[in-house]
Amino acid sequence: MTETGIMQSTVQEIINALKDKPGALLPILHGVQDALGYIPEDSIPPIAKALNLSRAEVHGVISFYHYFRKTPPGQHTIHLCRAESCQSRGSKQLQNHVKSKLAIGFHETTPDGKFSLEPVYCLGNCACSPAMQIDREIYGRVSPELFDNAINELRELS
Structure with missing residues (x-):
């Protein structure tokens, strides 16, 4: 089976398992993203059909919630904290540096597929602001x- 076929099969399994739940759209979207890492554009029509929604309604929910991705994530996901504590400790300058260094914005992935950049609104590391998370590792007092x-080390490991 092709990669596309596997993805379509996975999406259909998730739809079948969750379509009868009340408010099934969000659980289905989370299920697809958890399984595939993102919500492929071609998964929108079968989701809409199963829930008797328009494609625009499904797309609207995907685009409303920043958590959902419509493109494959990078090999490593960087979450930059944008909460008040981090803002007061220089996260805006850090954000500008990170975007410049990676040459991408939030919700984007570097052309080499190595890094995705996502905002987050608290990592629970306020005492060590500004904070970021790369994959599962949290960093504090990030300069x-x-x-x-950290990025150079990850590039060397790849």
Whole structure:
């Protein structure tokens, strides 16, 4: 079976398992993203059909919630905290540095597929602001130098 066929099969299994739940759209979208890492454009029509919704309604929910991705994520996902504590400790400058260093914005992936950049609104590391998370590792007191070192280390491991 092709990769597309596997993805379509996975999406259909998730739809079948969750379509009869009340408010099934969000659980289905979470299920698809959890399984595939994103919500492929071609999964929208079968989701809409199963729930008797328009494609526009499904697309609207996907685009409303920042959590959902419509493109495959990078090999590593970087979450930058944008909550008040981190803002007061320089996260805006860090955000500008990160975007410049990676040459991408939030909800984007580097052309080489290595890094995706996502905003987050609290990592629970306020005492060590500004904070970021790369994959499952949380970093505190993040400076541009610390960020560069972490990214360079990940590039060397790949």
